[in-house]
Amino acid sequence: MTTIPIDEPRIEQHSNYLTNGYSVKSWLLTTDHKRIALLYLITITLFFFLGGAFAVLIRLDLMTPAGDLMRDETYNKMFTMHGIIMVFFFLIPAVPAVLGNFLIPLMIGARDLAFPRINLLSWYVFVIGGLFTLASVASGGVDTGWTFYTPYSSTYANTHVVLAALGVFITGFSSILTGLNFIVTVHTMRAPGMTWFRLPLFVWANYATSLIMILGTPVLAVTIVLVAIERIFGVGIFDPKLGGDPLLFQHLFWFYSHPAVYIMILPSMGVISELVTCFSRKRIFGYGFVAVSSLLIAVYGFLVWGHHMFVSGQSVYAGMIFSFLSFFVAIPSAIKVFNWTATLYKGSISYQTPMLYVFGFIGLFAIGGLTGLFLATLAVDVHVHDTYFIVAHFHYIMVGGVVMGYLGGIHFWWPKITGRMYPEGWAKLAALIIFVGFNLTFFPQFLLGYLGMPRRYHVYPEEFQILNVMSSAGASILGVGYLLPLVYLFWSLRWGPAAGPNPWAAAGLEWQTSSPPPTENFEKIPIVTQEAYAYSEGSGFPVSPEADYKEGGSPVVHS
Amino acid sequence: MSKLFTALPSLQFRLMPEDASSISGRVDALYYFLVAVSTFFAGLIFVLVLYFALRYRHRPEVQQPATSHTGNLKLEITWIVIPFVLVMIMFGWGAKLFVEMRTMPPDALEVFVVGKQWMWKLQHPNGRREINELHVPVGRPVMLRMISEDVIHSFYVPAFRMKQDVLPGYYTTAWFEAQKTGRYHLFCAEYCGTEHSSMIGQVIVMEQEDYQRWLAGGDTERSVIELGQELFTGKGSCRTCHSPDSGPRGPDLTGLYGTTVHLQDGRKVTADENYLRESILRPGNKIVFGYESLMPPYEGQLSEEEVLQLIAYIKTLGGTEAAPGSPATRPAREPPTTAPAAMQPTSPSTQPAGARR
Ligand SMILES: [Cu+2]
Ligand SMILES: [Cu+2]
Numbered sequence: 001m002t003t004i005p006i007d008e009p010r011i012e013q014h015s016n017y018l019t020n021g022y023s024v025k026s027w028l029l030t031t032d033h034k035r036i037a038l039l040y041l042i043t044i045t046l047f048f049f050l051g052g053a054f055a056v057l058i059r060l061d062l063m064t065p066a067g068d069l070m071r072d073e074t075y076n077k078m079f080t081m082h083g084i085i086m087v088f089f090f091l092i093p094a095v096p097a098v099l100g101n102f103l104i105p106l107m108i109g110a111r112d113l114a115f116p117r118i119n120l121l122s123w124y125v126f127v128i129g130g131l132f133t134l135a136s137v138a139s140g141g142v143d144t145g146w147t148f149y150t151p152y153s154s155t156y157a158n159t160h161v162v163l164a165a166l167g168v169f170i171t172g173f174s175s176i177l178t179g180l181n182f183i184v185t186v187h188t189m190r191a192p193g194m195t196w197f198r199l200p201l202f203v204w205a206n207y208a209t210s211l212i213m214i215l216g217t218p219v220l221a222v223t224i225v226l227v228a229i230e231r232i233f234g235v236g237i238f239d240p241k242l243g244g245d246p247l248l249f250q251h252l253f254w255f256y257s258h259p260a261v262y263i264m265i266l267p268s269m270g271v272i273s274e275l276v277t278c279f280s281r282k283r284i285f286g287y288g289f290v291a292v293s294s295l296l297i298a299v300y301g302f303l304v305w306g307h308h309m310f311v312s313g314q315s316v317y318a319g320m321i322f323s324f325l326s327f328f329v330a331i332p333s334a335i336k337v338f339n340w341t342a343t344l345y346k347g348s349i350s351y352q353t354p355m356l357y358v359f360g361f362i363g364l365f366a367i368g369g370l371t372g373l374f375l376a377t378l379a380v381d382v383h384v385h386d387t388y389f390i391v392a393h394f395h396y397i398m399v400g401g402v403v404m405g406y407l408g409g410i411h412f413w414w415p416k417i418t419g420r421m422y423p424e425g426w427a428k429l430a431a432l433i434i435f436v437g438f439n440l441t442f443f444p445q446f447l448l449g450y451l452g453m454p455r456r457y458h459v460y461p462e463e464f465q466i467l468n469v470m471s472s473a474g475a476s477i478l479g480v481g482y483l484l485p486l487v488y489l490f491w492s493l494r495w496g497p498a499a500g501p502n503p504w505a506a507a508g509l510e511w512q513t514s515s516p517p518p519t520e521n522f523e524k525i526p527i528v529t530q531e532a533y534a535y536s537e538g539s540g541f542p543v544s545p546e547a548d549y550k551e552g553g554s555p556v557v558h559s
Numbered sequence: 560m561s562k563l564f565t566a567l568p569s570l571q572f573r574l575m576p577e578d579a580s581s582i583s584g585r586v587d588a589l590y591y592f593l594v595a596v597s598t599f600f601a602g603l604i605f606v607l608v609l610y611f612a613l614r615y616r617h618r619p620e621v622q623q624p625a626t627s628h629t630g631n632l633k634l635e636i637t638w639i640v641i642p643f644v645l646v647m648i649m650f651g652w653g654a655k656l657f658v659e660m661r662t663m664p665p666d667a668l669e670v671f672v673v674g675k676q677w678m679w680k681l682q683h684p685n686g687r688r689e690i691n692e693l694h695v696p697v698g699r700p701v702m703l704r705m706i707s708e709d710v711i712h713s714f715y716v717p718a719f720r721m722k723q724d725v726l727p728g729y730y731t732t733a734w735f736e737a738q739k740t741g742r743y744h745l746f747c748a749e750y751c752g753t754e755h756s757s758m759i760g761q762v763i764v765m766e767q768e769d770y771q772r773w774l775a776g777g778d779t780e781r782s783v784i785e786l787g788q789e790l791f792t793g794k795g796s797c798r799t800c801h802s803p804d805s806g807p808r809g810p811d812l813t814g815l816y817g818t819t820v821h822l823q824d825g826r827k828v829t830a831d832e833n834y835l836r837e838s839i840l841r842p843g844n845k846i847v848f849g850y851e852s853l854m855p856p857y858e859g860q861l862s863e864e865e866v867l868q869l870i871a872y873i874k875t876l877g878g879t880e881a882a883p884g885s886p887a888t889r890p891a892r893e894p895p896t897t898a899p900a901a902m903q904p905t906s907p908s909t910q911p912a913g914a915r916r
Contacts, residue, residue: 073753149710149749241727241728243841285631287630288630289635312711312724316661319657320658334638334639337604341611342631347611348615348618349611350617363604366605370600376649377589377652378654447574450575451573451575452744452746
């Protein structure tokens with residue numbers, strides 16, 4: 001540690017987006033997509049650890065069947081706040097708002113997003129929404145579950161529903177603005193030669209995500225407003241006592257919230273496509289299929305919301321149609337997994353940290369996706385709906401998938417973002433701990449679910465204890481795994497070795513500029529002459545940060 | 560902490576819940592099929608990823624052979640078609656079983672379930688009530704007609720692989736046939752507020768004779784239908800407006816259940832339980848063709864249990880109760896094209912079933 005000079009010449013030498021102004025104002029009023037990405041990074045990291053703290057308390061409470069740690073009300077607030085914060089303030093913005101914001105202009109050879117000021121606005125909107133939600137936590141919390149089911153949320157709950165709902169409502173606009181920005185950017189700002197089918201798959205994935213954001217989020221916003229109207233003015237919309245229909249809420253809510261699952265997972269899938277090619281030194285297998293499957297998922301995601309309602313009182317026919325359609329969504333996801341696997345074939349694979357996250361992602365996402373089939377199967381869903389089986393399933397997708405992809409991406413692009421390398425040994429250890437901790441936490445929950453333990457139970461029959469204790473033990477390991485990167489990534493900011501422009505010898509445009517990139521991204525706008533992932537055949541794999549980044553094969557000719 | 564370890568149960572560790580209903584074994588069979596398919600594919604992916612990762616790992620000293628594996632249409636089609644066929648099998652199997660789960664057997668014992676924050680109230684046909692416990696005979700289908708007084712709950716018996724949400728304002732039904740005597744968990748599966756996890760109970764499956772003895776053991780004097788009749792003529796004073804000779808004061812309810820009702824606004828509805836309930840609590844919502852909206856709303860005056868009893872009684876008027884599962888298939892009445900004078904009730908016995916007025 002002490003042998004490394006404190007002043008890294010290679011980083012301080014030329015000005016970059018980090019050195020372009022140090023004042024608070026230069027950050028809070030920046031329109032640089034890279035700085036905004038960092039603002040998001042800091043914000044969502046805070047939310048992640050806050051949401052994680054609630055998870056820790058939940059798992060502690062579930063160690064004993066009697067739920068000795070807290071009272072019913074408190075427990076209900078814990079899982080509600082955990083859900084709201086993780087879904088709306090971490091999972092949905094994580095990859096698009098941090099990595100997408102930072103990388104999309106770099107990847108398509110642009111100087112910024114199409115609307116830099118709207119980009120800044122979206123962060124402020126996000127923060128204001130977050131403050132509302134935090135205000136609801138501080139003033140005593142909400143206890144409706146992140147799903148806000150009516151008429152409990154609209155009439156019966158006596159916690160701060162409106163405040164929390166308002167937070168979610170406002171944050172939605174931040175998604176819409178980001179989505180709009182991405183779509184316009186991808187359409188209008190690609191560098192010369194960057195055709196649609198030369199776009200990195202990460203860009204495709206974010207493009208598909210943006211479509212869902214702008215089409216789906218308004219529905220959520222309207223739904224939340226309706227809940228608030230019923231709650232504040234007593235207008236009958238969802239509560240049958242006032243003449244409303246409680247199932248209407250579920251239709252509206254899941255019309256957004258099923259596609260929202262893809263808002264969360266698609267960008268992570270995009271990350272995986274970037275990582276798997278780089279670390280197996282190969283073009284992606286089936287580029288067209290992977291790209292189009294993102295769009296298929298985005299469109300298809302809007303047709304399957306009713307699979308959350310098989311036992312809700314929805315008609316048998318509706319149940320059958322939604323079950324049928326839900327099985328179709330499995331296909332594009334399967335296409336992706338098989339293509340990633342095939343990309344490894346005859347590659348030149350190295351096990352750097354980001355690649356470990358790829359392996360983790362493929363394994364956990366496969367389990368998450370396959371258990372989704374159980375839930376799409378009508379007769380089985382009747383039994384496992386609203387049990388821990390569901391909890392396990394969506395954590396495999398959300399935490400196993402989204403968070404693995406996010407962390408893989410953060411490690412992969414960390415040298416680009418900061419100009420520094422993180423300590424590889426620690427990073428590998430953390431990836432391993434996360435993988436083990438994750439499985440120990442959530443696999444027992446599949447068993448619990450099939451045994452019949454309902455979700456959102458804080459008191460449970462004794463025979464479920466062993467599996468719950470296993471799960472809580474796993475969670476403590478997982479917690480350590482998440483804290484480690486926080487520590488060593490911070491450490492690397494000061495003591496990490498300089499990364500150089502392209503430490504992984506990766507093929508994307510973002511690696512053709514210096515690390516950290518200059519404020520205007522590229523000295524000259526590159527002209528693209530090759531498809532994405534033009535890893536030259538049989539190229540060696542320079543892992544040392546000093547390696548010449550041209551070695552990886554350059555898809556770019558500077559004009 | 561010491562509490563934790565002393566509280567650990569005697570290591571009775573199981574992977575599957577009790578299998579105690581006519582449907583549970585068949586759900587498990589489908590579950591095993593899904594587990595097998597998933598294990599195969601997850602295993603295939605793990606093995607391939609591991610094998611490729613080791614076989615093709617980067618070796619500085621060895622130049623990797625040049626490859627151009629960037630796609631293969633045949634492979635893509637293979638891994639689209641095979642999963643597609645498999646998921647269609649899953650769909651078909653699951654849907655078939657689901658339809659059976661949702662088709663009420665005709666001879667089922669009907670038990671009323673009223674959920675409220677945070678308890679289950681149940682009533683048997685002979686009038687016996689219980690709370691958070693449901694006694695049922697073994698080997699006989701039991702049908703639950705359920706409603707909530709407040710928020711959404713969900714009636715869940717894992718050992719029967721049976722679950723159905725219980726909604727406010729709308730009846731939902733479910734059925735099961737227990738095949739093993741014993742006590743089984745009853746959970747509320749839909750989050751319903753503070754004491755959601757205490758909204759639990761037991762289903763007690765008994766031998767036929769034990770069940771009969773248990774039924775008789777309560778201090779019940781009147782059956783559900785008798786209670787309904789009492790309300791109809793007594794407290795509810797429905798009879799003053801609903802009798803064969805009530806004329807324009809209100810339609811005769813004889814033979815109503817299961818028929819198609821023509822409404823003032825031109826719509827047609829089937830007179831099922833949910834229609835009857837709405838007609839009693841909020842008569843203004845659906846006004847019968849040819850009548851004035853004279854009926855007072857009973858919302859807030861009758862409890863959910865009382866409404867259930869009234870409906871049970873109304874269903875016995877005119878004896879169409881024999882086909883509760885198929886109201887929609889009954890012949891529809893002639894659309895009322897003539898003046899309301901023609902709507903005067905006639906003797907039900909001279910009319911074919913379902914052709915009142
Ligand atoms: Cu869904
Ligand atoms: Cu409940």
